[in-house]
Amino acid sequence: MKHFRTLILLGLMTLGFSAGAQTYVGTMTVDGYRRENVRVTLKKTEKEGIVLTMYRVKFARLMPVKIDFDIPRMKLEGGRLTADGVVPVSNGKRYEKYTIRNLDGTADSKQLSLTCKMGDKPFSFIGQRKEANR
Numbered sequence: 001m002k003h004f005r006t007l008i009l010l011g012l013m014t015l016g017f018s019a020g021a022q023t024y025v026g027t028m029t030v031d032g033y034r035r036e037n038v039r040v041t042l043k044k045t046e047k048e049g050i051v052l053t054m055y056r057v058k059f060a061r062l063m064p065v066k067i068d069f070d071i072p073r074m075k076l077e078g079g080r081l082t083a084d085g086v087v088p089v090s091n092g093k094r095y096e097k098y099t100i101r102n103l104d105g106t107a108d109s110k111q112l113s114l115t116c117k118m119g120d121k122p123f124s125f126i127g128q129r130k131e132a133n134r
Contacts, residue, residue, distance in 0.1 A: 020043070021041040021042060021043035021053075022041065022042045022043075022107070022109075022112075022129060023039065023040070023041050023129065023130045024039075024040045024041075024042070024111070024112040024127035024128060024129050024130060025037060025038065025039050025040070025127050025128060025130050026038060026040070026112070026125060026126050026127020026128060027125070027126055027127065028054065028057060028123075028124070028125045029122075029123070029124045029125075030059045030060070030118065030121055030122070030123050031060075031121040031122055031123075033059065033060055033061055035057060035058065038054060038055075038057055038125065038127070039054070039055045039056070039130075040052060040053065040054050040055070040112060040125060040127060041053045041055075042074075042076070042081075042107055042112065044076075045072075048072035048073055049072065049073050049074060049075060050073075050074040050075065050076045050081070051070050051071065051072045051073075051074065052070065052071040052074055052114075053068060053069070053070050053071075054068065054069055054125075055068050056068065057069070059118075059121075067090050067091070068090060068091070069088050069089065069090040069095075070088060070089045070090070071083065071086055071088050071100055071103070072086060072089065073086050074086070074103065076107060079106050079107060079108050080104075080105070080106060081103070081104070081105040081106060081107045081112075081114055082103060082104055082105075083100055083103040083116070084100070084101055084102055084103065085099060085100070085101065086099065086100040086103070087099050087100075088100060088118070097119050098118045098119040098121075099118075099119065100116050100117070100118060100123075101116060101117040102116055102117055103115070103116035104116070105125075109129060110128065110129050111126070111127065111128055111129065112125065112126070112127050112129070113125070113126045113127075114126075
């Protein structure tokens, strides 16, 4: 019975990702620089697989502007999120200098958590799922 419930939960998670984006709000840390209340979406696309989008973020205290950026070609299997050698994109521009390496995390109906290297900087995010009506 326990395995059946797990299969149902995984099926519902997959359905949720195929039906639309999942939104999470939490804390992003890049090489010691920390930002709170960062909004992130995970969305399944036909062309790019799972795409993580971060909205209005800065990666350093002195960064002059906030940007939206995507990490495409991520894989989500059994709640585990992975990617390696993926170039992030912002406003159509690729940022090879910040290639994502060794991304490992988890994503479910309550929380998103991930760590990786962004270029040569350690990067992490942990956030709680935001309900659509909130």
